[in-house]
Amino acid sequence: MPESLSEKLYGCVKIPSCLNSRIRQHYITILKDLLTVEYTGKSRYCDSGSVQSDTCAPTNCPLYYYEVEILKCDNQPKIVVGFSYNNFHLNRHPGSEPNSLGYKSEDGYCMNGTSKSDNYGPSYGKGDVIGCGINYLKQNYFFTKNGSFLGNAGNLFHIDNYPTVGLNSYGESVKFNFNGPFKFNIEEYFKKILSTEREEINATPVSKDITNGIVKYYLLHRGYSRTLKAFKNEANKGDMNVDYLNGEKKENFIDKLYISNEVINKMESTLDKRSEIIDNILKGDITKALKALSDEFPHIQKNSMAYIMLVTQNFIEMLRSGSDIQKSLRWLQDYSKKLMPNGPEELENFFENDKVKQVFQESCGLLAYEDLEASPLKDNLLNKRRMETAIVVNDTILNKDSADLSSLKIIIQYLVLGRKLLKEINGNTGPLYSTHDLCSPLMKFQN
Known part of the structure; x- marks a missing residue:
C-alpha cells in the first residue's frame, strides 16, 4: 500500500502486521513469516482451527482492509475468512459465534454469528485472493474476490475486530496480506466512499x-x-x-x-x-x-x-x-x-x-x-x-x-462537533475529523 494512502487511512495508529502465533490450536501451524498458516493435523482431524492477527483493526479511520491468498486446499475447501473478537474460541470458524463474521469458501455463504447463513457471494478455492474490510462511514463489512467488490456483508459489530481465518482440513494453507499491494484497488474504493459521502452532503438542499x-x-x-x-x-x-x-x-x-x-x-x-x-x-x-x-x-x-x-x-x-x-x-x-x-x-x-x-x-x-x-x-x-x-x-x-x-468558524465548529457525536453513536468508530479535513477539497484524494 502506498505510504501516503496508508497514512491517510490509518495515520499513526498501529494496524495488524502479522499473525498471533502465541494462541492457536495445536494442529494449526504458523510459519516463520508470521503471515502463512497451515492446517497440519492428520487426516483424521476434522476440527476447525482459526488464527487471528496480532492486533485488532484500527477504528479511527474511514475504512480497514486486508487480503488472504488461498495457497492450498482440496476440491471442497472449508476455509472461512472474516473478523472475530478478542478471546474468540479458536476451535471455531469466524461467523459461527455472535459478534463475528465469516465468508465461507465451500458455498459462498456469509455467517454473522446467528444460526442462519446468508447467500452472499461465489465460492472460492486454491489461487483465489479474498479481501475483507470494514467501511466505518457506512458502518458495515465487505468482501472482495480476486480484486472484485462483492458488496455489503452486514452491519458492523462495535467490538475489537481481529482479522481471522478458519481452516478445517489437512493441507489447507493460506497467506495473509496486511500491508499491500492488494488485488483490490483499495485506493479507488477509498476515493469512492469519500466521493459518495460528499455527493450525499451536496444533495442536501440549502437555501x-x-x-x-x-x-x-x-x-x-x-x-x-x-x-x-x-x-x-x-x-x-x-x-x-x-x-x-x-x-x-x-x-x-x-x-x-x-x-x-x-x-x-x-x-x-x-x-x-x-x-x-x-x-x-x-x-x-x-x-x-x-x-x-x-x-x-x-x-x-x-x-x-x-x-x-x-x-x-x-x-x-x-x-x-x-x-x-x-x-x-x-x-x-x-x-x-x-x-x-x-x-x-x-x-x-x-x-x-x-x-x-x-x-x-x-x-x-x-x-x-x-x-x-x-x-x-x-x-x-x-x-x-x-x-x-x-x-x-x-x-x-x-x-x-x-x-x-x-x-x-461557528458552522465548522458545529460540524466538527456533529462528526464527533456521530462517531460516539457509531461505537467510537470512524475517522477523527478536524477542521482541516472538513475544509479540504475532494481533489486532494484524487491525485
Missing part, C-alpha cells in the same frame, strides 16, 4: 439566502469591505433575496448563530477603518497601519499582540526592501520601547510569553542570513505573514469575544 448570508457575514467579520460590496452587488443580480445583514432577516441570522446585536453592530461600525488598516498591511505599508490603529483604536494596548505583529512586520518589510540593517534595528529598538513604557521589568515579563518570544526570534533571526530568500525563516517574507498580521490586528480590534464569532 442560497443562508449560504450568501454566511459569506457576507464572514467578509464583514474579516473587514474585506470591497469584496463585501462586490459580493452584494453580484448576489443581488439574481432573483434571490440575499440581504441577510439588514432588517428582520439580519435578526434571524444572528439568532441562529448565537451572535448578539452588539457584536454585529461593532463589526459594521468599524468595517471601513478595519478595512483600511488591513489593506495597508497587505500592501506592506505598515507605518500607515500602525498610525491608523493608534489613531482610530486608542484603547488597544501598545503591548498587545496586534502591535507586536505590526512592529515585527514593519521590520521584515524594511529588510525585504533592502534598508540598512543598522537603521532597521534602531527602528525596531525604538518602537519596541513604546510597547513597554514601564521599562526593563516589563520587558522581562514581556518576553516570558512564548508567542511573543517566537515572533521576535523569527523576525530578528533573519539577520543571521545573507540571502534571506534561502534562509530557513524565508516564510516570514511571504504574503502569508502579512495575512497573519492582518488577522491578528482585525481580531484584536473586534476583541476576543467577537473575534471568535465568525459565522463560518
Whole structure:
C-alpha cells in the first residue's frame, strides 16, 4: 500500500502486521513469516482451527482492509475468512459465534454469528485472493474476490475486530496480506466512499439566502469591505433575496448563530477603518497601519499582540526592501520601547510569553542570513505573514469575544462537533475529523 494512502487511512495508529502465533490450536501451524498458516493435523482431524492477527483493526479511520491468498486446499475447501473478537474460541470458524463474521469458501455463504447463513457471494478455492474490510462511514463489512467488490456483508459489530481465518482440513494453507499491494484497488474504493459521502452532503438542499448570508457575514467579520460590496452587488443580480445583514432577516441570522446585536453592530461600525488598516498591511505599508490603529483604536494596548505583529512586520518589510540593517534595528529598538513604557521589568515579563518570544526570534533571526530568500525563516517574507498580521490586528480590534464569532468558524465548529457525536453513536468508530479535513477539497484524494 502506498505510504501516503496508508497514512491517510490509518495515520499513526498501529494496524495488524502479522499473525498471533502465541494462541492457536495445536494442529494449526504458523510459519516463520508470521503471515502463512497451515492446517497440519492428520487426516483424521476434522476440527476447525482459526488464527487471528496480532492486533485488532484500527477504528479511527474511514475504512480497514486486508487480503488472504488461498495457497492450498482440496476440491471442497472449508476455509472461512472474516473478523472475530478478542478471546474468540479458536476451535471455531469466524461467523459461527455472535459478534463475528465469516465468508465461507465451500458455498459462498456469509455467517454473522446467528444460526442462519446468508447467500452472499461465489465460492472460492486454491489461487483465489479474498479481501475483507470494514467501511466505518457506512458502518458495515465487505468482501472482495480476486480484486472484485462483492458488496455489503452486514452491519458492523462495535467490538475489537481481529482479522481471522478458519481452516478445517489437512493441507489447507493460506497467506495473509496486511500491508499491500492488494488485488483490490483499495485506493479507488477509498476515493469512492469519500466521493459518495460528499455527493450525499451536496444533495442536501440549502437555501442560497443562508449560504450568501454566511459569506457576507464572514467578509464583514474579516473587514474585506470591497469584496463585501462586490459580493452584494453580484448576489443581488439574481432573483434571490440575499440581504441577510439588514432588517428582520439580519435578526434571524444572528439568532441562529448565537451572535448578539452588539457584536454585529461593532463589526459594521468599524468595517471601513478595519478595512483600511488591513489593506495597508497587505500592501506592506505598515507605518500607515500602525498610525491608523493608534489613531482610530486608542484603547488597544501598545503591548498587545496586534502591535507586536505590526512592529515585527514593519521590520521584515524594511529588510525585504533592502534598508540598512543598522537603521532597521534602531527602528525596531525604538518602537519596541513604546510597547513597554514601564521599562526593563516589563520587558522581562514581556518576553516570558512564548508567542511573543517566537515572533521576535523569527523576525530578528533573519539577520543571521545573507540571502534571506534561502534562509530557513524565508516564510516570514511571504504574503502569508502579512495575512497573519492582518488577522491578528482585525481580531484584536473586534476583541476576543467577537473575534471568535465568525459565522463560518461557528458552522465548522458545529460540524466538527456533529462528526464527533456521530462517531460516539457509531461505537467510537470512524475517522477523527478536524477542521482541516472538513475544509479540504475532494481533489486532494484524487491525485
